Amino acid sequence: MTEPRNARLKLRVRIEKLPLVQAFHITGYTFTEFEMLIVELDDGEVCGRGEGIGVYYRRDTPSTMQPQIEALRDVIESGVTCEQLLDLLPAGGARNALDCAFWDLEAKRQGQPVWQLLGMQAPRPLLTTFTVGADDPEVMADEARKLLDARAIKIKLTNDDGNAERVRAVRAARPDVWLMADANQGFTPDSLAAAMPAFVEAGVAVVEQPFPVGQEAWLDGLDSPIPIAADESVQDHHDLPKLEGRVKVINIKLDKCGGLTEAMRLANAARERGFELMVGNMGGSSWSMAPAFVVGAMCSVVDLDGPVFISADRTPSVSYRDGRIWCPDSVWGGPATAVA
Template identity: 75%
Template sequence: MTKLSDAPLKLSAAIEKRPLTHAFHITGYTFTECAMLVVTLQDGELTGRGEGLGVYYRHDTPNSMLHQIEALREHIERGTTREQLLELLPSGGARNALDCALWDLEAKRHGQPVWQLAGMSAPQSLLTTFTLSADDPEVMADYARQLNDARALKLKLTNDHHNAERVRAVREARPGAWLMVDANQGFTRESLTAAMPAFVEAGVAVVEQPFPIGCEAWLDGLNAPIPIAADESVQDHTDLEHLVGRVQVINIKLDKCGGLTEALTMARQARDLGFKLMVGNMGGTSWSMAPAFVLGSLCSVVDLDGPIYMLSDRTPSVSYQDGHVWCPDSVWGGPTTAVA
């Protein structure tokens, strides 16, 4: 990959905050807004945009991401490649935002969509999970009924004793929906073992990140009857090897691994190691979903529902219909510039 142009780029980086439609609860955290770093690269009349939220449990915040970008301003504006970013910045939200801005700008310069530049097949709409915030079982069941267009549901669970009830209540409310559960590091081996019969009875298809980071050895000899997915335990490709034989699914998030460039490399390596792939998100607008949508065509599980929990989104935006997500090239990564 060569530089996009010999002319200097103009870099803009700013933090945006957008409120959520309602408080969102997971193990140990409650979110009421979505804060993100938006990076814009201007090359004459051409504009590339990228959005990063960072990784909250690694203290990778929009403020810290902005400092990382500003420290490299001169280097970035002189021109850099996506491959060089892998050395200039660590995995995380800052590199994600900048990497995606470079992909978007590259699409404009070449007059080709990102998926084509990446050597991918033409995209199709993807079945996506819709996520239920951890709450009382009846509250989660009510919300599951409201999501009547969803065909796949992801239940956030917590480190208490009501997880089996939550799963049973949602299954009763949505008997035909595909289900997965996400503990966000909240289980012990004992609590997972106790809840597992209810998960099996409810037809849960995947259990995501049951144990805390650093406790991957708890997965050894677990013999779980349901596939286990790693999320927090796998940040980028360097974490793959130690999960072989421990989990069956790898959740790739662009904010974790640091952009679409690393995500595509990570996906290839994970498949070579025998893992199934999942694409997830840390929240965000359609500018976060769009590059992840490119990766989604390689994944058996897709979790790209971030914008539905926000009071406002980009224009144009990704769309949701019949439980699927669709991202036209006009949102991001197409040959023309999208509207903010």
């Protein structure tokens, strides 16, 4: 990204809440709304926007994120680069929202979309997973049937003994889809071993974050018949060395790593170490999906379904068709002349 301009920026920060269509369950948590921090950077001619959700399991929420940005208001309004943000703020939702606002601002200033600024090829629609929250097996099967357009489904599991039945029920309901299972740290080596035959039988393609953060050694010698993906165990590029030889897939989330700048650094470093890439989300509107969509072009697994859970999305918005997500430049990260 280019150096900051001399014109002083106007920083605006606010918290918004978007209710979910229905409650969403994962291991240890139930969500009824997405709360997000919105950052806007206005140079008097164009305005850049970023959205951050934060990382709930790190107590990184919009209410804690906003003071982090306000404390740097003078520095931000004076103008900084995204590379400088890596030293000014820790990885997390605050830096994500601010970093994405700077990228959006620069795209509008340069009259080029973000993907072009990054030297990437023109985007295409990406096959994305659609998520079924953890619940009773028959409820999850019903939810999977409702996802008529889905070609890939991610099943949220929990820390009890019903996960094999959950996977069997969803597979029976949707024999046609690519399937992955997300444990959200809910397994032990014994419970994973007990559930694994059902996962194999159901054709699960990836098992995401089976073990708690700090227990990565449980992956040593696992010899899983299904590739393991790391989510909570990889926050940014500094976590990659401890995962070599333990997992095959790295889940990149902009709220975890702190923005598009670090996400691209993480993606490139992970590929150099031989990992496969996945892009995910902590929830949010199309303003959160759009910068992750840029990263998705590098990934073999894409999980960008956040807006389908909220009662109303942004305008313009990402779209979903035939199991794929498409993000026009007009949503975020495009020139000021971009239209939906």
